[in-house]
Amino acid sequence: MKLPEKDILIRGERETDIAAIHEINLLAFGQEDEAKLVDALRKGKSYIKGLSLVAIKEDKVLGHAIFTKAFIVNKAGKRQACIALGPMAVHPEHQRQGIGSKLVEEGLERGRELAFNSAVVLGHKEYYPRFGFKLAAERKISSTFPAAEEYFFIMELKNGGLKGISGVVQYAREFSLVADAKKKDQQKEQTAEASKENQQENPSQQTGEINFVQSGSENPLNSNPPPQN
Numbered sequence: 001m002k003l004p005e006k007d008i009l010i011r012g013e014r015e016t017d018i019a020a021i022h023e024i025n026l027l028a029f030g031q032e033d034e035a036k037l038v039d040a041l042r043k044g045k046s047y048i049k050g051l052s053l054v055a056i057k058e059d060k061v062l063g064h065a066i067f068t069k070a071f072i073v074n075k076a077g078k079r080q081a082c083i084a085l086g087p088m089a090v091h092p093e094h095q096r097q098g099i100g101s102k103l104v105e106e107g108l109e110r111g112r113e114l115a116f117n118s119a120v121v122l123g124h125k126e127y128y129p130r131f132g133f134k135l136a137a138e139r140k141i142s143s144t145f146p147a148a149e150e151y152f153f154i155m156e157l158k159n160g161g162l163k164g165i166s167g168v169v170q171y172a173r174e175f176s177l178v179a180d181a182k183k184k185d186q187q188k189e190q191t192a193e194a195s196k197e198n199q200q201e202n203p204s205q206q207t208g209e210i211n212f213v214q215s216g217s218e219n220p221l222n223s224n225p226p227p228q229n
Helices: 015-029 033-043 099-113 173-201
Strands: 009-012 047-057 060-073 079-090 118-122 141-143 152-156 167-170
Touching: 009 099, 015 033, 015 047, 015 060, 015 079, 033 047, 033 060, 033 079, 033 173, 047 079, 047 099, 060 099, 060 118, 079 099, 079 167, 099 118, 118 141, 141 152
Parallel strands: 079 118, 141 167
Antiparallel strands: 009 047, 047 060, 060 079, 060 167, 118 152
16 A cells, blocks of 8 residues: 655655665665665765655655766766666565655755756666656767666756766766675685585595685676665
8 A cells, every 4th residue: 555645754864764774775675785885875975965865754764765976978088967876775565655756756856956967777667767767878878887778767857958968977986896895705605616516526635725816806887776666
């Protein structure tokens, strides 16, 4: 059942909300990646005060969305600032009640008030067009996310906000740092598993220490998580 709009308050996050925001991202996505990313973004230079939003009912945090500063960089290196949505999460018990939509709408409106010309998001193509997002590729704008063209969207926050603008959107560095850390953890797990299998197949080699050299990671960006409407 959809909650009455008057029962939901959207406001900027407060220090007392941080633990609840971490928990909601953990529960909504079933992994730590998004929760760690939000924690990292909060400490970074791309964090915008008032654009990390929470949905509140009876003083309980039910959802969260963060918009951070990004840049559209053209071939000449000229940059135009924009806001990037994600991660966004709603507590599993309160999904499908319109909370995600309210978070998005409030964030976009605040972005306009802060004089940003555009907003970008990497996400579900059936969801974000309802807010006015359009495929970024149609404006010759791409992202540094791999193979993301059909899921990467942009919208003007004011008329003409993207006139003459093209290029590549550069996200906050925290996206790549968190992704890189995850990849290194996966490499360690794969190495440990390979070592275990090798020892099982070759019992005579089970004595002594084996040193494995980790190869460098490619440092790809995380894709923004799916919406929790």
